[in-house]
Amino acid sequence: MKLDNFPQVRLSNKISCSIIGGGMAGLVAGNVLQQYGFDVTVLDKGRGIGGRMATRRISHADHGDGIFDYGVQYITAQSEEFKKWLDEWIEIGLVEKWDCASRSAADLESQKYRGVQSIRSIAKHLASNLNVHTGKRIVAISWREASWKIFADDGASYNSNLLILTPPLPQTIQLLKDSKIPISEISLERLRRITYRMCLTVLAIASGPLRIQQSGSCHVNGDQLEWIACNRLKGISPDCYAVTLQANAKFSEQHYAPAKRESAAQALIHAAKQYLGNSSILEYQVHVWRYSTPINYFDGTFFSPQPCSSDSAAVGPLYIAGDAFSTGYEKISSLENAFLSGFEVAMDICQKQKVS
Ligand SMILES: Cc1cc2nc3c(=O)[nH]c(=O)nc-3n(C[C@H](O)[C@H](O)[C@H](O)COP(=O)(O)OP(=O)(O)OC[C@H]3O[C@@H](n4cnc5c(N)ncnc54)[C@H](O)[C@@H]3O)c2cc1C
Incomplete structure (x- = not known):
């Protein structure tokens, strides 16, 4: 920039x-x-670079590479300075509009954006001219x-x-x-x-398409599951139905301990059943974000x-x-x-x- x-x-x-x-x-x-x-x-x-601008690849023998944005889900911009940088990223094909669901009432009216390749590709771009270790x-x-x-x-x-x-x-x-x-x-x-809020996240490979709106995302607002996104519909996982499931903060706090993670992941997959349609989950990984978003500033x-x-x-x-x-x-x-x-x-x- x-x-x-x-x-x-x-x-x-x-x-x-x-x-x-x-x-x-x-x-x-x-x-x-x-x-x-x-x-x-x-x-x-x-x-890798990016912190919570996080993307992971999980390979499946029959379904190819699943690409998951598993931290930040979408970008919004209010300030003139951020809009300027965002405009430049759009111009070079790094970012594009994404008409996804809103995670909070505050975002309802905001235009949302996504990384065209992935959210981490924005971090890679920012790091490209820096001395990074x-x-x-x-x-x-x-x-x-x-x-x-x-x-x-x-x-x-x-x-x-x-x-x-x-x-x-x-x-x-x-x-x-x-x-x-x-x-x-x-x-x-x-x-x-x-x-900060905690966020327990499941990165799951589904056998087929989800029953979810065209944008590939849904703000669930359940007692366990808060957000579901199909990264294939989002446009970053061309070969594989890579599904990101994010729990709400309360459920995450209660289940982040290693001994509880497996059952928590199963509970989140169960909570996502209606969005899975006829597809099943073939394989998954769990990630705990100890610090996802600040509660106070x-x-x-x-x-x-x-x-x-x-x-x-x-x-x-x-x-x-x-x-x-x-x-x-x-x-x-x-x-x-x-x-x-x-x-x-x-x-x-x-x-x-x-x-x-
Ligand atoms: C699950 C989840 C969903 C989210 N969804 C959204 C969303 O949809 N929209 C949105 O706007 N925001 C979202 N956020 C919040 C957003 O990701 C963060 O606010 C933002 O990325 C924070 O950037 P940062 O640079 O402040 O911190 P970070 O991205 O956390 O960067 C801090 C870096 O410090 C590094 N670090 C820490 N300790 C050390 C150490 N001792 N030595 C070396 N390195 C260290 C870490 O590895 C990390 O890379 C989400 C976050 C999570 C986790």
Whole structure:
């Protein structure tokens, strides 16, 4: 995305920025910063990029490859900035309109979009010009000699002048705690107040077509099942009836424990019976999203936590961003919120670092 409506920033020298988390927030921040001349490195623990913009392939001997969007189901856009990026993605054939069901009353009137290939293809596009390292679970960070040192669980380490953290907030807090970063108790307490819904998801291969509206999706609103989507009708799984079943938050909380997952998956498949028509489920996998969407929001588009007063030099430039930060829009979708948080934190850094 070419950023043409922002005052040009001239950096006094090359400033490096590490971004932990390659979901929407981290990738957008990375793109903006790189465009303004920062030396950006994105680190993610996942095998692939995208975070909750997640797509998985499951192969079946007789039915070919099932392709599942199993995190974000659809995109909506309210803000002018996100609309601009979305328009560009539409123009290059990355995204298209999808007249699917609405997951919430807030989305009823909104135009919905999908990734043409998959939702993860948007993340891959955003990552294509960035220095991205996947499979790097960051286990410790420290600020030493005017530089952030970042340590991954495989022994790799990275240095940078600035650091942005974009994991869901409980994971960010854990990393700060494990690293003994001296953040003030007030800052930590503000972060701790943010909670997320859980979402137990079943990725199932069906033997044939579903009895579901043409768009391939349905907001079920049952006591167990909340959402069902046929990825073949959606257009991303050309050979195989790949079905995404998502449970509601209450059922997910009650059944996420490994010992309960199998029976929970069976219950969700049973709850989807009327949509399966004459088809049966041939094979499935279960995924638990511990943090799917925020329940409440942090007041502010991003956050620079305060160090403990006694130790103010012990923390370098540190920013926290992601979908749980309030961007000032009412009823905005989570993915757009993540986008705006990543965009705003990068713009703020650009403004602070510019020469004149
Ligand atoms: C089941 C489900 C359905 C959803 N449906 C929709 C929808 O239809 N529409 C919508 O708008 N939103 C939806 N959302 C919400 C949307 O996916 C999120 O709001 C958005 O993707 C969050 O982006 P993010 O960058 O803030 O976080 P994430 O995408 O979670 O990115 C954070 C990244 O940090 C990485 N990470 C975490 N800890 C570490 C570590 N220690 N070291 C390295 N990397 C780490 C993770 O691997 C992850 O990639 C859904 C989410 C789920 C789970």
